[in-house]
Amino acid sequence: MKHNVSFDFSGRHVVVFGGTTGINLGIAQAYARQGAKVTVASRKAPNVESAAATLGPNGFGVIADVRDDEAVGAALAQAVARHGPIDVLVSGAAGNFLAAAADMSSNAFKVVVDIDLQGSFHVARRALEHLRKPGASLIFITAPQSVVPMAYQAHVCAAKAGVDQLTRVLAIEWGALGVRVNGISPGPIAGTEGMKRLAPQGPEGDALVRDMVPLGRMGTPEDIAQLAMFLGSDAAAYVSGTVIACDGGAQGQLTPMVTAAARLAQTAGA
Numbered sequence: 001m002k003h004n005v006s007f008d009f010s011g012r013h014v015v016v017f018g019g020t021t022g023i024n025l026g027i028a029q030a031y032a033r034q035g036a037k038v039t040v041a042s043r044k045a046p047n048v049e050s051a052a053a054t055l056g057p058n059g060f061g062v063i064a065d066v067r068d069d070e071a072v073g074a075a076l077a078q079a080v081a082r083h084g085p086i087d088v089l090v091s092g093a094a095g096n097f098l099a100a101a102a103d104m105s106s107n108a109f110k111v112v113v114d115i116d117l118q119g120s121f122h123v124a125r126r127a128l129e130h131l132r133k134p135g136a137s138l139i140f141i142t143a144p145q146s147v148v149p150m151a152y153q154a155h156v157c158a159a160k161a162g163v164d165q166l167t168r169v170l171a172i173e174w175g176a177l178g179v180r181v182n183g184i185s186p187g188p189i190a191g192t193e194g195m196k197r198l199a200p201q202g203p204e205g206d207a208l209v210r211d212m213v214p215l216g217r218m219g220t221p222e223d224i225a226q227l228a229m230f231l232g233s234d235a236a237a238y239v240s241g242t243v244i245a246c247d248g249g250a251q252g253q254l255t256p257m258v259t260a261a262a263r264l265a266q267t268a269g270a
């Protein structure tokens with residue numbers, strides 16, 4: 001899907017946590033194309049290097065695991081030393097796998113909560129001192145699981161529900177500083193790690209998407225990037241404390257897709 005809307009982020013510094021692959025890399029690349037200085041952060045050096053290389057001369061990459069509060073602080077300090085105060089902060093690092101709650105170890109539940117929810121808190125709180133205020137925009141990448149209960153997703157449902165509430169609370173607490181805080185809830189986005197893990201591949205997956213998505217197609221990283229740029233721009237100057245779905249009208253009704261993927265995984269493992 002081609003988009004004809006453009007933004008001007010010249011001179012702005014955009015930091016994307018979990019920005020080295022998939023949807024979040026798409027967001028980072030879109031901001032870079034519109035003139036921003038962009039820093040991406042994640043755990044794996046090869047991902048960080050290859051992502052930064054796609055962001056043009058003002059691309060920068062830093063390594064940090066969002067579960068490590070100190071490492072997040074150090075990564076942000078590096079980013080600010082390179083590109084100055086942060087205008088837009090995107091927090092989208094996440095982990096996911098299909099597992100029935102009864103089969104999930106304590107650590108399996110915890111690992112997702114630690115990355116998605118605790119990690120989002122680390123990123124936001126550590127970034128606060130570095131945000132250019134007033135005017136900065138903080139964007140959390142959440143998921144339909146935050147409001148729609150899905151089997152085999154107890155960990156993600158719990159974690160992303162927390163991310164939505166974190167969004168709303170920080171919007172209240174940081175509004176007086178001139179910081180806007182919002183969330184984006186993507187629908188099924190083609191070609192991503194998330195879809196590889198949660199949807200049947202091939203014709204079965206395509207048919208489910210046609211049934212579930214009124215606009216009749218999976219989304220693209222660029223669809224999500226356009227909304228992220230709107231929320232990071234002055235056009236959204238009075239938008240804060242809200243979570244916006246970008247899902248082709250699916251309204252979170254993706255449960256049959258996840259159940260079908262889990263059934264296939266169980267069959268494969270049997």
Ligand code: NAP
Pocket residue numbers: 017018019020021022023024041042043044045047048064065066067092093094095115119141142143144185186187188189190192193194195
């Ligand atoms: P992805 O390609 O797996 O991206 C995840 C990113 O987070 C990668 O850059 C990964 O890089 C990083 N990451 C993972 N664990 C991390 C950690 N502990 N610390 C720091 N970075 C970490 O996933 P995606 O499918 O594009 O999803 C991106 C976001 O969209 C997620 O928040 C997801 O919940 C949300 N979402 C996706 C879909 C979809 O259709 N895919 C739908 C709804 C919501 P490293 O491995 O190098 O750390």
Ligand code: COA
Pocket residue numbers: 094095096097098099103104105106107108109111112193194197
């Ligand atoms: N089913 C059940 N349990 C699982 C599992 C699965 N498919 N995959 C991992 N776990 C459990 C592990 O067994 C472990 O629990 P244990 O210590 O009781 O054995 C726990 O989860 C942590 O796994 P580990 O592999 O040590 O975690 P990690 O920190 O190396 O990786 C993940 C984190 C598991 C979330 C990994 O999938 C990841 O890095 N994901 C990032 C990419 C991603 O998920 N993208 C999609 C975003 S929507």
